[in-house]
Each structure stands twice: as structure tokens, then as C-alpha cells.
Amino acid sequence: MRDARENKWRTWWAKRASYSRFRQILLGVRDGGLVLVVVLCLMLALFASPRVLSAHPGLRDYVRLVGHYFGAVHRLSVGALHPQVSQLVFAVGWSVAIIPFIASLLHSLIYSLWIEYSTTKATMKHSYERKIVRNGRVIDILSIPVVTLILGSIVLGDAGIINRSFGWVNGFGMTKAHISTDQAGFVRALLLQMYESRLGLGVASFVIISVGIIVYSSGWLVLVFNGPIWLRRRLGRNNGGG
Numbered sequence: 001m002r003d004a005r006e007n008k009w010r011t012w013w014a015k016r017a018s019y020s021r022f023r024q025i026l027l028g029v030r031d032g033g034l035v036l037v038v039v040l041c042l043m044l045a046l047f048a049s050p051r052v053l054s055a056h057p058g059l060r061d062y063v064r065l066v067g068h069y070f071g072a073v074h075r076l077s078v079g080a081l082h083p084q085v086s087q088l089v090f091a092v093g094w095s096v097a098i099i100p101f102i103a104s105l106l107h108s109l110i111y112s113l114w115i116e117y118s119t120t121k122a123t124m125k126h127s128y129e130r131k132i133v134r135n136g137r138v139i140d141i142l143s144i145p146v147v148t149l150i151l152g153s154i155v156l157g158d159a160g161i162i163n164r165s166f167g168w169v170n171g172f173g174m175t176k177a178h179i180s181t182d183q184a185g186f187v188r189a190l191l192l193q194m195y196e197s198r199l200g201l202g203v204a205s206f207v208i209i210s211v212g213i214i215v216y217s218s219g220w221l222v223l224v225f226n227g228p229i230w231l232r233r234r235l236g237r238n239n240g241g242g
Helices: 002-017 021-047 057-069 083-115 117-135 137-158 176-182 185-196 198-219 221-238
Strands: none
Touching: 002 021, 021 083, 021 198, 057 083, 083 117, 083 198, 083 221, 117 137, 117 221, 137 198, 137 221, 176 185, 185 198, 198 221
16 A cells, blocks of 8 residues: 555656646645645644734734735634634735635646646546446536536625625635534534634634635636536437437
């Protein structure tokens, strides 16, 4: 098992090393940015003073500015163990997240959608069909509609076009009042920890921010590449095909 894992890592690193310099830079900025986000979120959540914004007017103005664009900065701090710490964590986290987001988005547009379109298409098709074989016809029928519903709801929710509880960046669906009544299981436990402990704030904030980066920078690739495959399969069955 260990040898297989090591071989997998060596293959992955060899593949990364074969990329062009610009592509390596994009991936390095993306990965480094994500690492920076998690480090800052954890460090601020664990060690910032409970009254950090009151003691530093400059930081308070900075948080207010970021919160104007990312509503979650303030909404996810209502009812928190240390509201000022929570506001600072999300303000810094979302600010820094712009860097890996841009790098990831550029990588998706330049390489996945343009330069290596055929390779990406073949890889995603193979992965998609393998999952269908493994999980059965229900996954085949529901996969793309479910993904479309989730991604569409997040985008429309963040834009305020539909119920903003579906949004991600705006934070409405993750407020303490909302999760106490509407969420359940693991999601509820994770999000409640964000309000009840410093460590929970550090971990949950990074999870929320990283998911936002992934959804908006590359999540749409699933629909671009797998959507046509799903549609052809559905039309083929409707017309009596396989």
C-alpha cells in the first residue's frame, strides 16, 4: 500500500514537472495560495485577541471594506464565540483567496478548456463512465441534473436572484440561526464548531473558502465536459439506443 502511494506521488510530481513554466507557476500560485489561506485562518482564529478590531482601527476599516463585498464576513460572525476574531478571519481569508481563485480560473480556462481540451475531455469522460459503472443507473440519470441544480443554486443565490440561503459566498445558508434549524449531521456539526470554538473557526473558515474557490474557478468544468455526455446518453435511450 505504501509503495503504491509513493509511486502515485512520484508519477504526479513527474507529470507536474513536465508542464510548461507558466502552467507550473499557475498551479504553484493556486496551491501556495490555498496553503496561505489555511495558515492565516488557523493562526488568526487561534491567536488573535478577542477585541482585535477594537484595538486596531485600521483592521476594523479593512474588515468593513472586505465585508462590503463578501457578506459572509459579518453574517458568519453573528453569534460567534469571538465575533471580532471571526470577522478578521473571514476578511483575511476571502481577501487572500482571490489569489488562488484567479490562478485556478486561469488554469481552467487556458489549459482545461483550450490547450488541453481533448485530453481533459477524454479524462473526464473516462472518470464519469467509470463512476456510472460503479454506482449504477441511478447515478447515470441523476448526476448532471443534481450537479446543475447545486451549482446553479449557489450562483443564483450568491447573486441574490433566488433565495440567498442557497448562496455560498454571501454566507446566508451558514449563519448560526440557519444551521441550528435547517442543517443536520456532519454539516451541522462542522458549521456549529465555527461558532463555538477557535479551532472550529479556523477549520470551517478554510473549508468554506476553499469550496468557494473550487466551485467558481473549476466546478463548472463538470457541466462543460460531462453535460454533453449525459445528454447524448439520455437522447440515445429516448430514441431506443443504449
